[in-house]
Amino acid sequence: MANKQIKVTFLHPRDSREFIAEVGSATTGAAALDGLVKAGFIEAANGSRTYALQMQRTGKSIPISASLVGNGAQEGEVVAVTETSAGASW
Amino acid sequence: MSEDSLFSRERAAGYDPTVLENAVVALVGCGAAGNNIAQSLSLLGAGELRFIDPDVVEKSNLPRSPLFNVGRAEGKRRRHKASECAHGALAISHARAPVVCFAVSRIEELGYGAFMDASVIVAAADAFPVRAWLSDAARLLGIPLVELGFSGHRGHVSAWAYRGEEAACWRCAHPRVEHGGVGCSLYARGVSALGMVPATQPLAGVFGNLAAAHVAELIHGRHALDGKIVHFDILSGQSRVVEVTVDPSCPGVHRGYGEVRPVPVGPDQMVSELMNALGGFCKEPLVHLRAVYVKSAPCRLCGATVEIGRPEWAVSSAPECRACPEVPQFGGAGLDVVSTIEPDDELSELRLAELGVGAADVLEVADRASGSRFAVRLKGSIDDLFTTLTKDARNGARGSSKKPVGATDAPTKEHKSGE
Numbered sequence: 001m002a003n004k005q006i007k008v009t010f011l012h013p014r015d016s017r018e019f020i021a022e023v024g025s026a027t028t029g030a031a032a033l034d035g036l037v038k039a040g041f042i043e044a045a046n047g048s049r050t051y052a053l054q055m056q057r058t059g060k061s062i063p064i065s066a067s068l069v070g071n072g073a074q075e076g077e078v079v080a081v082t083e084t085s086a087g088a089s090w
Numbered sequence: 091m092s093e094d095s096l097f098s099r100e101r102a103a104g105y106d107p108t109v110l111e112n113a114v115v116a117l118v119g120c121g122a123a124g125n126n127i128a129q130s131l132s133l134l135g136a137g138e139l140r141f142i143d144p145d146v147v148e149k150s151n152l153p154r155s156p157l158f159n160v161g162r163a164e165g166k167r168r169r170h171k172a173s174e175c176a177h178g179a180l181a182i183s184h185a186r187a188p189v190v191c192f193a194v195s196r197i198e199e200l201g202y203g204a205f206m207d208a209s210v211i212v213a214a215a216d217a218f219p220v221r222a223w224l225s226d227a228a229r230l231l232g233i234p235l236v237e238l239g240f241s242g243h244r245g246h247v248s249a250w251a252y253r254g255e256e257a258a259c260w261r262c263a264h265p266r267v268e269h270g271g272v273g274c275s276l277y278a279r280g281v282s283a284l285g286m287v288p289a290t291q292p293l294a295g296v297f298g299n300l301a302a303a304h305v306a307e308l309i310h311g312r313h314a315l316d317g318k319i320v321h322f323d324i325l326s327g328q329s330r331v332v333e334v335t336v337d338p339s340c341p342g343v344h345r346g347y348g349e350v351r352p353v354p355v356g357p358d359q360m361v362s363e364l365m366n367a368l369g370g371f372c373k374e375p376l377v378h379l380r381a382v383y384v385k386s387a388p389c390r391l392c393g394a395t396v397e398i399g400r401p402e403w404a405v406s407s408a409p410e411c412r413a414c415p416e417v418p419q420f421g422g423a424g425l426d427v428v429s430t431i432e433p434d435d436e437l438s439e440l441r442l443a444e445l446g447v448g449a450a451d452v453l454e455v456a457d458r459a460s461g462s463r464f465a466v467r468l469k470g471s472i473d474d475l476f477t478t479l480t481k482d483a484r485n486g487a488r489g490s491s492k493k494p495v496g497a498t499d500a501p502t503k504e505h506k507s508g509e
Contacts, residue, residue, distance in 0.1 A: 047218065063339070083321075089289075
């Protein structure tokens with residue numbers, strides 16, 4: 001399969017910022033998250049926060065081990081980054 | 091006051107006091123989240139609450155912990171979160187005959203016996219690895235799980251009924267989180283270093299009560315949030331509900347034990363006695379330990395072999411050999427761990443407790459002859475694991491307690507605050 005590129009808009013987990021990126025057909029959710037960290041769009045995951053991805057159109061999560069395109073992402077897709085906190089006491 | 095009038099509003103809202111009275115909720119983590127959840131469940135009349143947390147109360151916990159008694163917490167004696175939650179919950183419980191249990195322990199130490207007959211497990215601990223552990227435990231045991239977390243002015247709650255092997259699990263949404271316990275105090279220092287914003291009572295109250303609502307739903311067999319995570323910002327009001335899909339590479343467990351067979355062997359008995367008992371079920375048992383048993387590990391300084399002899403959750407740091415640093419002994423055998431035991435295993439003469447197996451714990455057994463798998467529950471009861479507080483419904487007396495054999499309110503060496 002040719003490495004087709006699609007344009008995806010990522011939504012920030014805490015504010016209204018957006019990040020538009022070209023995503024290859026083999027790009028996994030994990031790779032996309034790593035790219036968003038490298039680009040400074042989100043902070044690195046650590047012992048107190050972790051991230052997941054949600055397809056805005058369907059409301060369903062995107063398993064980060066699989067490719068975005070393989071999970072149905074299309075040109076112009078909007079993907080929300082969600083942040084999960086481990087805080088429950090501190 | 092009759093029960094009908096006491097719970098008239100709750101009945102109108104769809105809650106059945108009898109169903110709640112018969113419910114057993116195991117809360118892992120007794121900080122701000124655990125406090126607020128337990129407060130709601132106690133007022134709703136949940137029959138039995140089990141509190142599990144190894145940490146002690148600190149003064150800074152009080153403004154977001156409604157069940158902690160300020161007078162007791164500010165005294166000279168160290169108070170444990172689990173016992174303080176238990177006393178606070180018992181004091182406000184509207185259950186007819188409330189049973190409140192607590193264990194000043196890590197959940198890995200108690201084992202699956204802590205969830206015996208539980209209706210719902212609540213993951214309210216301050217660490218992702220504990221949530222991963224609880225997700226797997228809930229799935230294997232077939233018990234619904236409610237999980238929550240918060241920071242600053244945002245948080246989330248998720249609910250998992252774990253109906254069927256095809257359903258997504260908490261770990262499908264968090265596949266990068268691995269097992270391994272982390273104490274709350276350690277976590278607190280870590281998040282301080284990261285500059286995270288701590289929780290306040292309004293935040294803990296919102297998410298604790300949201301979690302309690304879904305605990306109550308699951309107790310009633312309703313699954314409004316099953317397989318979903320709701321994220322909410324309490325200041326902006328923005329929310330997002332994520333329906334979690336199965337991750338084909340999920341590191342979590344996607345099956346249940348099914349029927350769990352009792353065996354007349356307790357944790358203080360030898361592995362060989364368990365093997366004899368298993369002979370009634372299969373020809374060639376292979377027992378899978380819940381936690382890896384570390385026989386030895388390399389010295390962190392010189393690499394020489396250091397005898398450990400403890401389950402992995404009881405090993406908090408890489409060991410140092412006795413000779414270090416004066417006499418380096420390079421060339422040790424590396425990490426030597428055991429995850430399964432056979433009948434003629436060299437560990438057969440160890441007590442099961444030494445392998446990290448607790449009272450009423452559940453172990454998975456493979457029959458190598460037939461290839462089948464099954465689970466067994468060891469001898470034991472909740473009273474072996476928890477200190478129980480009860481309130482006599484007839485005279486209102488409070489605080490009668492029953493402690494497990496050998497239990498103390500003080501944490502063990504492995505669980506001291508600040509670990």
